[in-house]
Amino acid sequence: MLEIKNISKLYGRHPALSNLCLRIPDGALYGLVGPNGAGKTTAIKIISGIIYPDKGSIFFDDINLCDDRKNSKETVGYVPDVLGIYDDMTVFEYMMFFASTYGLTGYLARKKSEILLEQVGMTDKREFYLNELSRGMQQKLCIARALIHDPALIIMDEPASGLDPRARYELKELLQELNAAGKMVILSSHILSEISEICTDIGIIEGGKMIISGSVEEILAKVEGANPIKIKVLNNENLALEILKNNKNVRFLSVDNSYFMVYFEGKKIDEAGLLAELIRNNVLVSEFIREPGSLESYFIKVTNHSNESVIFSNEY
Amino acid sequence: MNINPIYEREHRVSTRSMKLSIAILVFNFIVAAVTLIEMNDVVDFARKTSFIDYTSFLQIFRIVIFVPALLLIFVAPSFIAGAISDERQRGTLEILLTTKMTAENIVFGKFLSLFSSIMLILISQLPIMAILFLYGGITVPDIIKLVINFVVFVVLIISMGIFCSSISMRTSVATALLYSGVLGLFIGTLILYFLSANSFVTDESGFFGIVFIRFSKFVLLFNPLVSIDFLLSKIMGEDSSDILVSLFWYNNWFYINMFLDSVLSIVFLALSVLKIKPHGKTWRKHGNSNL
Numbered sequence: 279m280l281e282i283k284n285i286s287k288l289y290g291r292h293p294a295l296s297n298l299c300l301r302i303p304d305g306a307l308y309g310l311v312g313p314n315g316a317g318k319t320t321a322i323k324i325i326s327g328i329i330y331p332d333k334g335s336i337f338f339d340d341i342n343l344c345d346d347r348k349n350s351k352e353t354v355g356y357v358p359d360v361l362g363i364y365d366d367m368t369v370f371e372y373m374m375f376f377a378s379t380y381g382l383t384g385y386l387a388r389k390k391s392e393i394l395l396e397q398v399g400m401t402d403k404r405e406f407y408l409n410e411l412s413r414g415m416q417q418k419l420c421i422a423r424a425l426i427h428d429p430a431l432i433i434m435d436e437p438a439s440g441l442d443p444r445a446r447y448e449l450k451e452l453l454q455e456l457n458a459a460g461k462m463v464i465l466s467s468h469i470l471s472e473i474s475e476i477c478t479d480i481g482i483i484e485g486g487k488m489i490i491s492g493s494v495e496e497i498l499a500k501v502e503g504a505n506p507i508k509i510k511v512l513n514n515e516n517l518a519l520e521i522l523k524n525n526k527n528v529r530f531l532s533v534d535n536s537y538f539m540v541y542f543e544g545k546k547i548d549e550a551g552l553l554a555e556l557i558r559n560n561v562l563v564s565e566f567i568r569e570p571g572s573l574e575s576y577f578i579k580v581t582n583h584s585n586e587s588v589i590f591s592n593e594y
Numbered sequence: 595m596n597i598n599p600i601y602e603r604e605h606r607v608s609t610r611s612m613k614l615s616i617a618i619l620v621f622n623f624i625v626a627a628v629t630l631i632e633m634n635d636v637v638d639f640a641r642k643t644s645f646i647d648y649t650s651f652l653q654i655f656r657i658v659i660f661v662p663a664l665l666l667i668f669v670a671p672s673f674i675a676g677a678i679s680d681e682r683q684r685g686t687l688e689i690l691l692t693t694k695m696t697a698e699n700i701v702f703g704k705f706l707s708l709f710s711s712i713m714l715i716l717i718s719q720l721p722i723m724a725i726l727f728l729y730g731g732i733t734v735p736d737i738i739k740l741v742i743n744f745v746v747f748v749v750l751i752i753s754m755g756i757f758c759s760s761i762s763m764r765t766s767v768a769t770a771l772l773y774s775g776v777l778g779l780f781i782g783t784l785i786l787y788f789l790s791a792n793s794f795v796t797d798e799s800g801f802f803g804i805v806f807i808r809f810s811k812f813v814l815l816f817n818p819l820v821s822i823d824f825l826l827s828k829i830m831g832e833d834s835s836d837i838l839v840s841l842f843w844y845n846n847w848f849y850i851n852m853f854l855d856s857v858l859s860i861v862f863l864a865l866s867v868l869k870i871k872p873h874g875k876t877w878r879k880h881g882n883s884n885l
Contacts (some may be wrong), residue, residue: 328688328872356692360685378599379693427693449789 279304280325280431280462285334287320291579294320295331295486302464302479307457309473310466312483318466319359319485322435325464326356337586338431338462355424359436361416365409367398369419372408373426380427394422398452414445421452432456434465438472450476470577482577497576506530506539507549510565511556518561525552535564600697601710602861608711615781617673621665621715625877626722628661629654633725640833651729652830658723659740659826661715663819667780671714675769677704678870679762687870697871701756701863710754736829739848740796746855747818751776753862757815760866783817786810814857815843 282300286293295317302308312318325336327343327350336343344349373391377383395401397546398418408416417437424432430555437453438446451591453476457463467473473480474494481491490497511518519536522528527544542549553566608614619804678700681687690700726732755772762768790810793803814820824847843850 312710324690326688328691330872351694353691353693356689358685362685362689364603364607364684364686366611367603371606372785375603376689376693379690379695380693381596382595423689533764575694 279339279462281337282321282325283335283337285321285324285331287317287331289320291487295324296494298483298486299489300481300488300491302462303353303431304462305457305460306462306479307477308462308464309458309463309477310481310483311473312466312468314468316483317486318468318483318487322433322464322466325431326433327351328356336571352427353430355427355429355432355434357417357420357424357432357434357437359526361420363408363420365407368404369406369408369409369411370404371417373423376423377426382426389546392425394425395419395505397425397455398422399408399448402540405449406482412445413440414442414448417441417445418452421456425456432461432463434463436467437465438467438469446472450538453567459493463501492567500576505531505569507552508565508567508569509538509540509556510536511562511563512562514559514561517559518556521555521559521561525555527552545558597705598602598699598703600690600700601706604703604707608707612710613673614714615797616720617669618715621662621791622718622722624665625658627723629658629725630811632657637719648729649830651726652732652794652826655723655726655732656823656826656830658719658726659822660819662719663744663747666716666748667711667776670751671755671769671772671776673711674708674752675759675762675772676765677708677756677766678759678866679765680759691865691872693869697867700870701760701867704756705863707757712748712752713862714746716748730827731868739755740822742852743818743822743848746852746859747796747822749859750818752863753859753866754779756866757869758861760869780787780819782811783813784820787814811843815851816845816854818851818855821848824848846849 280300280302282298285295285298287295298317298321310318310321312565320329324331327347331344331556335345338350338353341349342351343354363373370391373395374387376541377387377391392401397406397423400415400418403411403415408419411419421432421434424434438449441449452475453463453465457478465473465477477492477494479493480497482489490500492500502566509518510524519531522531522538522540525542527542527548528540529543532539540552542552549568553563556563632654633651636647636654639650640646659693678687681690681700687700691697695703754775757767758771758775759765762771787810790803790807793806824844
């Protein structure tokens with residue numbers, strides 16, 4: 279498990295992170311989402327050991343990633359947003375070079391490089407110079423490079439940016455493969471759809487603080503819970519309105535065309551109870567739908583972008 | 595034996611590119627051309643006058659020593675300035691710092707690769723210089739001292755370059771900084787000395803004039819080219835003590851200069867390490883926004 283405890287980081291007077299806390303369970307494929315400038319990259323760099331926090335600590339299992347540099351370097355594999363490519367090297371030389379930076383040389387390094395290139399499907403590109411590769415290929419190579427020392431934790435900053443749909447799909451497959459092999463993967467992005475497709479867990483970060491974190495299902499449930507139930511009745515509208523007003527789970531109510539928009543806080547069984555009550559009182563209900571959860575709209579809501587909030591209020 | 599991975603990489607890439615070969619070719623061509631033209635003049639003079647002036651060959655030796663030194667001052671910064679800033683621009687510095695490479699390893703690897711490339715250029719010129727040894731007058735201790743002086747000179751340029759590169763986000767900025775530093779140290783100090791020597795006369799100048807002259811002489815102690823010139827002057831039997839503060843400084847100029855420049859190089863390298871180190875004490879307090 280990765281545990282981030284009260285991490286803070288100032289750049290000059292500007293707080294990039296303030297008391298960031300986070301727990302990522304074992305085997306998670308975790309997506310850190312946030313708008314530009316939210317503190318994602320700073321968080322990623324601190325976990326990777328590239329920059330040091332002003333305050334707080336990070337534990338991966340029993341290893342303190344901030345203080346135990348030797349073990350943290352063995353634990354973490356890092357893929358930055360700027361890929362870090364040496365144009366003047368071939369694919370295989372690049373792998374061998376990074377193997378040597380971890381003290382791997384000779385047969386072991388060659389074997390390891392060959393296995394990883396095969397894993398990312400680049401065996402046939404081993405003699406290519408890196409500037410001859412597409413962005414997608416370079417990304418895959420960087421992932422292979424980050425795996426050269428067999429780290430338990432892989433951290434990637436904006437891995438899907440600049441990739442075409444096919445490369446994105448391949449990246450998703452590769453990350454899920456790594457995750458299935460027992461590696462914890464943390465990646466950041468400002469595009470929520472990208473993350474929600476790939477990840478098992480998500481954290482939304484804004485202004486250097488963690489707004490919400492959990493599994494995709496948990497967050498979707500929260501998102502759906504926050505959406506209104508859309509009810510359309512065919513008769514006894516006043517009676518229906520009275521029933522809805524008197525229900526203890528109904529928080530807000532509005533009318534949009536011929537629909538009741540009911541902000542309902544309760545479990546599924548309570549929703550069913552409300553429907554049953556309407557029917558029992560001879561209200562003909564033709565539609566009773568909970569608006570489907572949209573991570574995007576929830577993301578915009580929690581990251582509090584004023585212009586995007588306007589869209590929200592229109593919706594309601 | 596574990597070879598520093600950075601050194602190995604740089605060495606592999608530099609031997610593959612044409613840059614080093616062209617540098618060796620250009621350096622040798624210029625030094626050989628200057629030597630042959632000068633020697634031709636001396637031989638021509640001997641042929642016309644039936645008089646062989648052996649000190650002329652030592653003068654050629656001085657030229658042959660200073661031409662590569664000056665070439666290095668003007669060419670080397672463009673090779674050196676990108677040492678760290680290129681890695682930073684490519685995004686590879688961050689990656690290297692997450693590997694088992696320490697900031698010390700990175701700086702040492704860069705230093706070693708640049709040192710070996712520049713020394714390769716200089717060593718390739720030995721055959722040209724060796725021609726002049728045929729005429730005598732240069733002893734083995736003189737050669738050893740000159741070699742040490744040249745090594746310290748090269749080490750100083752590289753250390754300054756790595757430092758400028760470590761504090762710059764972009765290679766263009768690092769190059770400008772390094773050229774300013776190198777020209778300031780190797781040529782600026784000489785200009786400062788000659789300006790002060792010509793502006794003030796020690797006996798007649800006031801307190802300020804004397805302090806200025808002494809300061810300009812002290813600054814010369816950091817200039818390895820002055821030390822090389824003193825060594826050559828001694829070889830040729832010239833007396834350069836007039837520009838010095840006292841006989842003690844004159845007699846020990848070489849050792850003082852070597853010591854000061856070595857310390858300066860170590861300071862530059864140590865500062866470079868501190869600048870790129872993610873977990874240095876300074877860094878913990880103030881953060882490292884350079885990465």
